[in-house]
Amino acid sequence: MEKIIRPIPPTTEEMTLALKKGLQNSADLMVKSAGSGMTLLYIDTLIEKLMLHQDILGRIKDESFSEIDAIMGEITVSDIKKSKNLDEAIMAVLTGSVIVHLNGDSSVLLVNIPSDEKRALSKSENESQVVGSQIAFNESLSTNIQLIRRYLADPNLCQEMFHIGTRTHTAVSMLYIKDIASEEYVNNLRERLTSIKIDGIIDSAVLSQLIEDSSLSLFPQMTVTERPDLVSHWLLNGKITVLVNGSTLAICCPHSFIEFFHTMEDINVRWHIATFLRLLRMAGVFMSIFFTAVYVAVLTYHYEIVPQALLIPLSESRARVPFPPLFEAFLLEFMIEFLREAGSRMPTKVGQTIGIVGGIVIGTAAVDAGFTSNILIIIVALGALGSFITPSYTMGNVIRILRFPLILLAGCWGLYGIMFGFCLLLLHLLRQTTLGAPFMAPFYPPRFADWKTNIIRLPFTYTSNRPIELRPKDEHKYNPEKAKKQK
Amino acid sequence: MKANYQPKPPLLVNAFMAFYIMHDLQVGVGINGFQRYIYMYAKHDSWVSVILVGLLVHLIVFLILKTLQLYGSTDIFGVHDDVFGKIIGKVFNAIFIVYCLYATLITLINYIEIVQSWIFPETPIWLFSLSLFLLMIYGITGGIRVIIGICFFNVIISLWVLFLLLFPLKYADFSQLLPVLDTNPLGIIKGTYRMTSTVLGFELFFVLYPHFKEKSKVQLYSHLGILISTIVYVAIMVISIAYFSPGQLVSNIWATLTMFRISKIPFIERFEYVTIAYWMIIILPNLMFYMWSAIRGMERSFKVVEKKSLLIFSILLFVVSLFFKTRLEISRLNQLFVPIGFYLAFCYPILLFFLAFIKRKWKSNKEQAL
Numbered sequence: 032m033e034k035i036i037r038p039i040p041p042t043t044e045e046m047t048l049a050l051k052k053g054l055q056n057s058a059d060l061m062v063k064s065a066g067s068g069m070t071l072l073y074i075d076t077l078i079e080k081l082m083l084h085q086d087i088l089g090r091i092k093d094e095s096f097s098e099i100d101a102i103m104g105e106i107t108v109s110d111i112k113k114s115k116n117l118d119e120a121i122m123a124v125l126t127g128s129v130i131v132h133l134n135g136d137s138s139v140l141l142v143n144i145p146s147d148e149k150r151a152l153s154k155s156e157n158e159s160q161v162v163g164s165q166i167a168f169n170e171s172l173s174t175n176i177q178l179i180r181r182y183l184a185d186p187n188l189c190q191e192m193f194h195i196g197t198r199t200h201t202a203v204s205m206l207y208i209k210d211i212a213s214e215e216y217v218n219n220l221r222e223r224l225t226s227i228k229i230d231g232i233i234d235s236a237v238l239s240q241l242i243e244d245s246s247l248s249l250f251p252q253m254t255v256t257e258r259p260d261l262v263s264h265w266l267l268n269g270k271i272t273v274l275v276n277g278s279t280l281a282i283c284c285p286h287s288f289i290e291f292f293h294t295m296e297d298i299n300v301r302w303h304i305a306t307f308l309r310l311l312r313m314a315g316v317f318m319s320i321f322f323t324a325v326y327v328a329v330l331t332y333h334y335e336i337v338p339q340a341l342l343i344p345l346s347e348s349r350a351r352v353p354f355p356p357l358f359e360a361f362l363l364e365f366m367i368e369f370l371r372e373a374g375s376r377m378p379t380k381v382g383q384t385i386g387i388v389g390g391i392v393i394g395t396a397a398v399d400a401g402f403t404s405n406i407l408i409i410i411v412a413l414g415a416l417g418s419f420i421t422p423s424y425t426m427g428n429v430i431r432i433l434r435f436p437l438i439l440l441a442g443c444w445g446l447y448g449i450m451f452g453f454c455l456l457l458l459h460l461l462r463q464t465t466l467g468a469p470f471m472a473p474f475y476p477p478r479f480a481d482w483k484t485n486i487i488r489l490p491f492t493y494t495s496n497r498p499i500e501l502r503p504k505d506e507h508k509y510n511p512e513k514a515k516k517q518k
Numbered sequence: 519m520k521a522n523y524q525p526k527p528p529l530l531v532n533a534f535m536a537f538y539i540m541h542d543l544q545v546g547v548g549i550n551g552f553q554r555y556i557y558m559y560a561k562h563d564s565w566v567s568v569i570l571v572g573l574l575v576h577l578i579v580f581l582i583l584k585t586l587q588l589y590g591s592t593d594i595f596g597v598h599d600d601v602f603g604k605i606i607g608k609v610f611n612a613i614f615i616v617y618c619l620y621a622t623l624i625t626l627i628n629y630i631e632i633v634q635s636w637i638f639p640e641t642p643i644w645l646f647s648l649s650l651f652l653l654m655i656y657g658i659t660g661g662i663r664v665i666i667g668i669c670f671f672n673v674i675i676s677l678w679v680l681f682l683l684l685f686p687l688k689y690a691d692f693s694q695l696l697p698v699l700d701t702n703p704l705g706i707i708k709g710t711y712r713m714t715s716t717v718l719g720f721e722l723f724f725v726l727y728p729h730f731k732e733k734s735k736v737q738l739y740s741h742l743g744i745l746i747s748t749i750v751y752v753a754i755m756v757i758s759i760a761y762f763s764p765g766q767l768v769s770n771i772w773a774t775l776t777m778f779r780i781s782k783i784p785f786i787e788r789f790e791y792v793t794i795a796y797w798m799i800i801i802l803p804n805l806m807f808y809m810w811s812a813i814r815g816m817e818r819s820f821k822v823v824e825k826k827s828l829l830i831f832s833i834l835l836f837v838v839s840l841f842f843k844t845r846l847e848i849s850r851l852n853q854l855f856v857p858i859g860f861y862l863a864f865c866y867p868i869l870l871f872f873l874a875f876i877k878r879k880w881k882s883n884k885e886q887a888l
Contacts, residue, residue, distance in 0.1 A: 332637070335788045444641070444649075446795035447633060454653050454668075454799055461667040462660040474674075475667040476531070 037117040043070050043134045050130070053121040060124075067095035068134035069102070077127040082108065082144040087129060099136045106131070110143035122200065149174060157424065158258050163299040167257045172202050172276035175259070179206060179272070182263035187211075193224050195238070199231030202276040203238065211269045213502040216285055216466050220271050235275035239282045242273075244464045249433070251425045252465040254291060255280035261295040269503035271466075285466040287500060289474070289485055291426040292316065297488055306487040312420050319417025320433050322410050323360050324441040324449050330356040332445035344406070351401035357442030363403050363411045364434065366393060371415070371431075472500035521589055521596040523728050523818065531666050533735035539726065539807075540743025542669045543719030544575075545750060546804040547628045547797065551772035552716040552751070553758045558768055560709030562694055563701040565755045567709035571717055572748030574710070576741060578864055579720050581871045583737050586727045588878050594724035594870075595818040601873050611819035614724075617862050618812040621718065622805055623835055624855050626650060627842050629801050632772065636794050647839045650798075650805065651832050657806050658813070658828055662729055665810055669803035676800060680750070682789055683757055685781040690760035714864055715856045717751065719804060720744065721863040725811040771845075 040046045047062050050072050054060050063071045065088060073083070090105045103111060114120055115138045120130050127145025152174070155167035168175045176190065187209040194200045205224065207217055223242040232238050236255055243252040256262060262272050262281045273282040292312045297305040329337060330349070337345060352359055370389035374382045397403050414434060421427035433456070440448030463470035473481035481498045483489040495511040497503040556564040586592055589600070594614060599607040630646045657664055723740060730736045758773050770776055781789040809831065816827040842848050 333791050336786050336791045338782070338785065338787045341785055444645075445637065446791060447637065447646075447798070450795040450798045451649050451653070454802055455656065457668055457671060457799075458653065458657045458660065458664060461664045461671075469663075471667065475670050476663075477535075477670060 036115075039115055039117055039120065039132075039137050039139050041135050041137045043068065043132065046070065046132050046139075047072070049117060050121065050124070053117070054124070065092055065131075069096070070132045070134070071129050072124065072132060073129040074124055074127075077125070077145060078129060079127075079144045079146045083129060086144070087131070087142060091131075096133065099131075099133050099138055099140060102131055102133065103140055106140070106142060108142050108144055112141050113138050114141055115139075126200070147171065147173075152178075155257055158256060158261075158294070158422065160294065160296040160299070163295055164258075164260045166259060168259060168274075168279045168281060170277050170279055172204060172274055175274050175281065176204060176206070178259040179263055179266070182259060183208070183266060188266070191221065195224065195227050196229055196231035199233070201232050203232075204274045204276075205271060206266065206274065207271040208266055208269070211267070211497070211503045211505050212271055213269060213504065215502070216468070217271060219467050220273070220284065224273070232275065233277065235273065235278040235280045235282050238273065238275055242282075243284075244466065248459065248463055249429055250288070250460065250463060250470070251291075251423075251429070252286065252463060252470060253282050253284040254286045254423055255282055255425065256423075257281070258295055264295065264298060267508075268497050269501040285468040285501065287465060287468070287472045287485075288460060288463075288470050291423040292421060293485075294422045302488050302490045306489075309487060312422075315417040315420035316430055317417075319414045319420070319430055320437060321449065321453075322414050322417075323364060323407075323434055324437040324452070325446075326407060326410050327356045327360045327438055328441035328445040328449055331442060345404075348404035348406050352404055353401065355442075356407075357438065359403050359407060360411070360438050360442075361435075363397070363407055364414075364438065366397075367411055367415050368431070468500065468502075473498070521600040522592050523596055524591050525662075525728055529662055530729055530731045531663065533730050533732040534739050535666055535670065536723075536730060536736045536739035537743040537746075538670045538673045539666060540579075540720060540723070540740045541747050542673050542800075542803050543722055543807060544717050544744065544747040545800065546719065547625050547632070547801050548716035548718075549751070549754065550632060550774045550797070551770070552713065553755060553762075553767055553773040554770060555712040556709040556755070557759070557764070558709075559705045559712065561701045561705065561764070562696075562759050563699055563706055564709055564759060565695075565752050566699065567706050567713050568751045568755045569748065570706070570710045571713040572744065572751070574714075574864065575717055575720055575744050575748070578867050579723065579740055579744060580737070582721070582723055582867050583727065583740065585867065585871045585874050586724070587733065588874055591728045591733065593726075593728055593814070593818065595815055597724075597870065597874055599819070601870070601877050608819055611815050614862075615812045615815040615819075617858065618722075618808045618815070619831060619835060620855065620858065622808040622812070623838060624851060625801055625804055625808070626835070626839055627848055627851065629797065630839070631842075631845070631848050632775070632794055632797070636772075636775070637791060643843065644836075644840055647836055650802070651836050653802055654806050654809055655828060655832055657802070658810050659825065662810065665803060665806045666729075668799070668806070672799050672803055676796075679793060679796070682778050682781045682793070683753065685789075686757055686761040686777045689780070690757060692756075692760045694760050694764075695756065711860065712856065715852070715859045717747065718859050718863050719807075721867070722807050722811050724867075725814055726807075 040049050047070065051060060054074075057074070059075045061071075061073050061075045065071055069091060071083075071087065086107045090107060091102055094105070096102050099113065103113065114123070120139055120141060123141040123143065124130060126143070128141045128143045131140040131142060149171040150169045152166055152169055154165045158167075159165075166178065168178065180188065185208060189207055189209045191205045193203045193205065195203050203224065205220060220242070227241055229241065232241070239251070239253045239255055240246060245252065257279050259281075262283060265283050266272055270283050270285065273284075275282075292309065297309060300308075330345070334342065354362070366389070370385060374385045374389075377385055394408055398405055398408060418427055418430040421430055437449060437452045440452045442448075444451065460471050461475060469476055472478055473485050478498075478500050480496065481500050484494050484498055485500075488494075492511075495508055496506050497508055499506065553564065556567050560567045585597060589596065595611050598610040598614075601607070602610055626647065629650075630643055633646055634641065634643070657668060720740075723736075727733075727736065754774055758767060758777065761777055762770065762773060767773055775790045775794065778790040778793050779788055786792065809828070812831055813824045813827045816822040817824050842851060
């Protein structure tokens with residue numbers, strides 16, 4: 032069905048009426064006469080008043096024009112266009128345009144001067160780092176694009192605009208470097224973005240859930256970050272970024288499982304430390320998922336595998352506990368989750384108090400009261416630490432809830448249950464894709480060349496190639512032969 | 519059905535995966551207790567039997583891959599169809615499918631038996647069986663790449679198990695291996711025959727072959743895989759002979775697990791509990807490969823949709839698995855499998871190679887004559 036184009040009514044009265052009707056008699060719609068048949072229509076709250084006076088009113092007032100093109104020449108705003116479509120004009124008004132209407136003319140000028148109310152750029156709070164830049168995205172799309180362009184002064188940096196949401200018309204921008212990013216992934220993402228049918232999206236976190244490969248999976252398949260430096264680094268590797276107006280988070284994809292445990296600091300610090308930190312994180316995550324479950328399994332079914340020297344303190348600390356290990360573990364795990372959730376919703380100062388109350392008071396009291404064993408408290412606290420070690424908040428949440436089914440399985444079938452859970456997890460991860468690329472790369476499909484950049488990190492002199500799992504068009508970051516000569 | 523079968527590019531894997539697949543297929547549930555039957559015949563020269571089997575497998579796999587290479591890109595179902603014609607070919611395909619299901623069942627039941635006798639004597643079979651079938655169905659519906667993926671992961675992350683073999687070395691007495699080659703040759707041959715059922719799995723290359731990208735390199739990598747698994751088997755055999763006294767080894771159903779018992783690190787003792795649970799991930803790819811081969815056969819030969827046959831086979835095997843409760847029944851099932859595996863996986867490929875070779879020659883001669 033083709034949409035009927037409603038033309039612009041030529042007379043001032045009709046135009047005013049049509050616009051008022053189109054905007055449901057909105058109180059902040061301003062109709063201002065600029066003399067000699069010219070009328071300006073705009074929404075007061077959306078436009079930059081200074082520009083309205085300086086660049087529009089100041090230029091055209093007290094002059095008379097016979098046709099609309101002449102006015103276009105006078106106005107010094109760059110974002111200006113002519114339109115004959117009433118619906119387009121209404122949309123433009125809603126995104127911060129001023130309609131310049133000349134009585135008797137069936138086309139209008141749409142002068143875009145949106146008021147740029149935005150927060151000042153600030154430090155990255157949620158993904159802070161010691162070595163490296165501190166800046167984070169803010170809520171304005173143009174600022175965010177500007178931030179990325181400042182890092183990447185590359186003419187090949189492509190920017191495509193989409194408007195998503197039948198009601199919100201949110202501006203969404205897709206960025207990639209044309210001669211690096213794989214065409215297949217770009218097309219894939221473009222297709223997904225254009226096929227979204229929804230009334231509105233408020234944040235990029237919502238958008239990422241709409242365009243990811245499998246929304247049923249426990250794991251996020253696209254990452255969101257608030258760091259422009261990280262986004263630029265990933266763009267250089269051949270990833271694609273999606274920015275959403277009004278959101279401080281940039282979506283990056285394709286993003287494999289292991290990359291959720293990477294930070295910008297891994298690149299910034301020297302390679303020994305980076306490698307150590309990466310391995311540490313993996314160990315922490317592994318521990319976080321399985322530690323409590325193993326405790327429950329061993330204490331419920333497999334006392335035999337604990338050496339005698341360790342069994343004595345273990346049974347001593349559990350001697351007063353009246354619950355089975357499964358119940359004990361759930362009690363403590365839920366306590367930690369309560370604390371965590373309470374802490375994250377509180378103002379910072381109260382949050383600290385909560386931590387003290389929870390950690391020291393409840394923890395000690397629980398042991399004294401004989402509710403839990405000391406050893407379990409250590410294990411659960413270590414597990415909680417391990418889940419905080421994940422740099423990506425979304426992935427950290429997954430690690431956090433993964434523990435519960437595993438503890439349950441351990442409580443029911445011991446080590447067999449844990450192994451069942453592990454196999455299921457592995458199969459699940461192997462089945463996932465991110466933008467059509469395998470999620471478990473570079474482990475599987477094995478890309479051994481990528482292990483030196485994605486699992487550990489070798490010095491830059493040994494990593495002249497981009498990760499091949501992203502299938503970059505240009506595989507070389509630099510030519511290693513030339514680099515050697517310069518040394 | 520066309521003899522030639524070319525899977526779509528997303529279903530192809532690199533040729534070097536043949537190494538991992540081969541190794542994984544050969545090492546399965548059998549490794550926990552293969553020593554006993556070989557030792558019965560070959561005594562302290564059992565390791566010679568193991569090496570002989572290794573050499574034999576090299577030969578058979580060479581022939582299997584040569585047979586398939588005659589056709590370019592095909593699997594055993596296509597070869598059967600071409601060599602025996604439509605109807606008899608279907609019969610042979612059905613036999614192969616039944617064999618795959620039998621192998622799945624054997625692996626499953628032997629694993630469940632180990633879990634039951636070592637860890638959970640009270641827990642009913644259906645629970646273990648059900649959990650393994652759930653994993654299998656979930657994995658197989660993900661496609662061949664997921665199965666190969668878990669197989670690859672398994673080989674990489676299972677390396678630690680090999681370190682457990684260092685612990686028995688402390689108590690090993692290698693003089694028990696002497697005098698070398700003292701047993702009569704017939705005993706060694708008999709031991710070799712008993713060993714064949716442990717190293718089975720390579721015959722699935724008959725079905726997997728079309729899924730490799732560079733067909734010419736499959737030969738190399740699969741032989742490397744065989745080499746590594748043979749070395750593992752020989753190492754375990756040698757250590758077992760040195761560690762156990764002869765009487766113990768003959769009466770021990772799970773010699774390898776018994777060896778793991780004495781492994782000890784500061785916070786874990788009795789490692790066999792860990793390894794038994796851990797063995798799930800080692801047998802899971804085997805189960806999935808066999809099951810997948812069976813449902814591939816159903817689709818290729820009888821045009822049954824994969825999901826349908828997967829569901830039917832799973833339910834069927836699940837029900838059948840509930841009937842094997844005692845050691846005696848399981849032992850009988852295993853005994854029956856030895857000749858079947860020997861004839862189907864060791865003898866039949868040789869025959870098939872010559873049949874296919876002659877058929878190809880005859881066909882090309884006919885074409886030339888025309």
